[in-house]
Amino acid sequence: MSNTAIRYLTMLRMVPRYPRTITTTELAQRLEEYGYPVTMRSIQRDLEKLSVDFPLMVDESARPFRWSFERDATIDIIPALDLPAALTFELAQAYLKPMLPPRALAHLKPHFDEAHRTLLRERNPLGKWPDRIRVINRGLGGKRPAIDADVLETVTEALLREYQCTLTYQARNWPAPEDIRVHPFGLIFRDPNVYLIGTIDGREGIRQLVLHRATAGELVDEPLERPEDFDLDLYISSGAMGILHSRKPVFLRLRCDKPVLNHLIESPLGFDQVTTDIDENTFEITVTVGDTQDLRWWLTAQAVHCDILEPEWLREEIEGTLRSGLERARRATEK
Known part of the structure; x- marks a missing residue:
């Protein structure tokens, strides 16, 4: 495969699904990190060329232009979705649906739909597997608190990029919501809640922030500060x-x-x-x-x-x- 083709595939992987977008400036910076120095003008031409065959969309009202994949796009890049992979998506949907807000799951919906279609097309007995499994959570099965989708997206991006974030948060013993800056270390799903583990500027110790108590969030483009000896598994096993x-x-x-x-x-x-x-x-x-x-x-x-x-x-x-x-x-x- 030519170097240009590999660059195209690398660039396509960097383009997010709508409503998230990425600018040609950001693409240029990330491609250079991958060893593909290229001008923004070249990236613009490449994306226009690729949009003929891929469901790309561009917001030309902003400068530089902002690119994204269509909201419901499925990307048919080899290797195609095979039966075990389709089954994995089907199982993932069953486990994640009770825990995540609808908008967070919407990002994966095209993959879930494609997985379901793949299983329906198969005459292999494995294709009937979704009809033969159910996920039942232990306990009384009370309704899970709703998590703001913007908060969840902010927190997950901060964790992936190892950045700080700000949250509008109200702990149970706080008289009113406060704007806090958080250094996130990890997420723990402990039915029925989702906990963000990290530290808060101006407060001592590692905190457990229950995500449904946050009403707004914003990514801070600054590296987080994390103790070198922190380990999420050890934190959990400590009780x-x-x-x-x-x-x-x-x-x-x-x-x-x-x-x-x-x-x-x-x-x-x-x-x-x-x-x-x-x-x-x-x-x-x-x-x-x-x-x-x-x-x-x-x-x-x-x-x-x-x-x-x-x-x-x-x-x-x-x-x-x-x-x-x-x-x-x-x-x-x-x-």
């Missing part, structure tokens, strides 16, 4: 997402009923979990976990199926919670 009661980990020893809690053998509570069979009806586990509110909720819910052997203070705390709940239930029946 930070479970509402920490303390930063000191808890060594947990439980005696569990079979078969009700057998899933703990297949899905350990932590990296260091050790499981020991006691008899045909029970087993014990020892594991180090975060000292979180989630841990307390889980232990309270499983109280009829497991005994807390260690630590004693946590067993007493859960017993107190259960006693309070029982007392409340008794008061309700007396009314």
